[in-house]
Amino acid sequence: xxxxxxxxxxxxxxxxxxxxxxxxxxxxxxxxxxxxxxxxxxxxxxxxxxxxxxxxxxxxxxxxxxxxxxxxxxxxxxxxxxxxxxxxxxxxxxxxxxxxxxxxxxxxxxxxxxxxxxxxxxxxxxxxxxxxxxxxxxxxxxxxxxxxxxxxxxxxxxxxxxxxxxxxxxxxxxxxxxxxxxxxxxxxxxxxxxxxxxxxxxxxxxxxxxxxxxxxxxxxxxxxxxxxxxxxxxxxxxxxxxxxxxxxxxxxxxxxxxxxxxxxxxxxxxxxxxxxxxxxxxxxxxxxxxxxxxxxxxxxxxxxxxxxxxxxxxxxxxxxxxxxxxxxxxxxxxxxxxxxxxxxxxxxxxxxxxxxxxxxxxxxxxxxxxxxxxxxxxxxxxxxxxxxxxxxxxxxxxxxxxxxxxxxxxxxxxxxxxxxxxxxxxxxxxxxxxxxxxxxxxxxxxxxxxxxxxxxxxxxxxxxxxxxxxxxxxxxxxxxxxxx
Numbered sequence: 001x002x003x004x005x006x007x008x009x010x011x012x013x014x015x016x017x018x019x020x021x022x023x024x025x026x027x028x029x030x031x032x033x034x035x036x037x038x039x040x041x042x043x044x045x046x047x048x049x050x051x052x053x054x055x056x057x058x059x060x061x062x063x064x065x066x067x068x069x070x071x072x073x074x075x076x077x078x079x080x081x082x083x084x085x086x087x088x089x090x091x092x093x094x095x096x097x098x099x100x101x102x103x104x105x106x107x108x109x110x111x112x113x114x115x116x117x118x119x120x121x122x123x124x125x126x127x128x129x130x131x132x133x134x135x136x137x138x139x140x141x142x143x144x145x146x147x148x149x150x151x152x153x154x155x156x157x158x159x160x161x162x163x164x165x166x167x168x169x170x171x172x173x174x175x176x177x178x179x180x181x182x183x184x185x186x187x188x189x190x191x192x193x194x195x196x197x198x199x200x201x202x203x204x205x206x207x208x209x210x211x212x213x214x215x216x217x218x219x220x221x222x223x224x225x226x227x228x229x230x231x232x233x234x235x236x237x238x239x240x241x242x243x244x245x246x247x248x249x250x251x252x253x254x255x256x257x258x259x260x261x262x263x264x265x266x267x268x269x270x271x272x273x274x275x276x277x278x279x280x281x282x283x284x285x286x287x288x289x290x291x292x293x294x295x296x297x298x299x300x301x302x303x304x305x306x307x308x309x310x311x312x313x314x315x316x317x318x319x320x321x322x323x324x325x326x327x328x329x330x331x332x333x334x335x336x337x338x339x340x341x342x343x344x345x346x347x348x349x350x351x352x353x354x355x356x357x358x359x360x361x362x363x364x365x366x367x368x369x370x371x372x373x374x375x376x377x378x379x380x381x382x383x384x385x386x387x388x389x390x391x392x393x394x395x396x397x398x399x400x401x402x403x404x405x406x407x408x409x410x411x412x413x414x415x416x417x418x419x420x421x422x423x424x425x426x427x428x429x430x431x432x433x434x435x436x437x438x439x440x441x442x443x444x445x446x447x448x449x450x451x452x453x454x455x456x457x458x459x460x461x462x463x464x465x466x467x468x469x470x471x472x473x474x475x476x477x478x479x480x481x482x483x484x
Contacts, residue, residue: 006038006093011047012193012208014054015201021046026183026210031099031329032319032366038097040186043209045218048178051207052224055149055176058204065146065174067202069129073121076172078199080117083160086195087111090160090188095320097185098156099329099367100283102321108283113160116464119448120168123469132480139480144473146174147250148226151219153240155232156184156331157286157389162254163192165452165463166229171205173472175227178207180219184331186210223247227472230254231288234387234412234457241460252461252471254288254453256387257415260408261291261444262430264401264421265299269307271442272420277311279418279444281371284328285391286335288458289416289438289446293377293384295404298397305375305395309355312371312393317360329366330390336367339390346374346383346394354395379407387413401430408434414455418444437462 006028010017020041028038043051059065064072083090090113091105100109130143152166159181170177181189193208209219213236220228221243227250230240237253244251261276263269279291296304320328330336343357356370369391377384377394384394398404408417418440421427427441437454438446446452451467453459462468 006187008040008190011041011043013047013051014204014207015197020044026186028097028187030096031331034365038187040210043211043215045215047209048215048219048222051178051209052149052222054204054207055178056224058202059148059176062202062204064176064202064205069124072172072174073124075200076117076121076168079195080114082195082199083110083117084114086191090191092321093188094159094185097187098331099320101325101328102323104283109158109160113164116161116164116448117168119464120172122449123466124172127466127469138482139484141478141480143476143478145476147472147474148175149224150175150177150472151180151225151228152177153180153216153230154182156182157283159185159188162231169469169472173469175472176205178209178219180216181208181210183210183212217243220244221246225249237459253459254463255457255459256413257288257454257458258293258385258387258411258413259289259291259416260293260295262295262404262408262419263297263304264419265297266422267420268422269304273307273311275444280393281315281327281391284330286331286389291418291444292393294393294395295398295407296395298399301397305354308395309373312355312373315371317368317370327371327391329368333367335390336369339369339388339392342383342388342392343372346381349381351375351377351381351383379410385411405430405433412457415458
């Protein structure tokens, strides 16, 4: 792994690199080496004011919202193609920032982002922006117009994927955007900024402001912002909503999850176990959609437990830049300690460690946690109810199908889930009964042409598909004279 320091001395505001108005910096630390390998300016409140002013001018008086859709699509297509061309550079950098295994970073962090951009282009091209209707009192014209200035706040676990989920529809609909990357992963955002400039995005349309929570709160509470799209924890999402309420700023919140993978008694374990393993421990367990509660029928619970313990023990843990690695380090020491704390809590509550539970042998440096499987878990335990956001998975027994559905629904969250069954139609019936925003039958997937979001504490609004695209548009009704 290279030890060269990646350093940016300026902020990207309104499409240009400019000197920050503060001397504060953010140091980026490798989760693998625990050494500083990057440094960027820490945006200040005054920098936020500058970025909002640029975005406001670009939206109110600039060309972007009034640019024909085909021309906006052409610019965004160039952005998408440039990300695809630099996928290895982007994936490698994100692995260095947050510890994602290189193979997963290439697939989900970089090429996954390309798929998100591409899907947004497809939706934008087919979207109905204006239609005539027969109103109750006469003809009406219904229009969808860009909402305005968007604050897009993205997390450290999938920074390019979530940036694409927000920037794609925002830019294509004609909005201007201030992107706020996480302090743990600001470096890849500079690549994106460079790409947008080279693609021909007009001045003022995009700013990138790395900052901590205090400055982020100032951004989402700014009166010049028309919409906030936030991905992060439930606690932070609630605070975003509270601050946004001061100006009735529109919000989309994609928050946490504690998703259940339901294994029905007739499921094919040869396919179900490896499928769930990938969905549970993906991105080192640092994924809001991860299947972190595995529900197994009590009749063959022991067999299923043995299969999952064996599969978890076979996962390759190590340097995130090693192509063979399947589980890398967690993003920060606090996340490592959080996982260890929950493992201890689980044992105190009566759960058994079936696999893992500590630091991997031979990895004394880096924020590593063994892939961990906790068995004999009750859904009343904290480890089954609270989002751990690490490679710690719970195995819960159930007596019958009704109890399995009840356990799956007995959660403050409702983001994702899956069911594994011999009969697909039976699986679909289970999917209809589980209150969650995204569900899979005999697989785990996230389709960018359909709506993604959560029930309950997992969020508000949707991303992806026409439903997510519509979150960046206002609806206007124009009454027309009779016969028009």
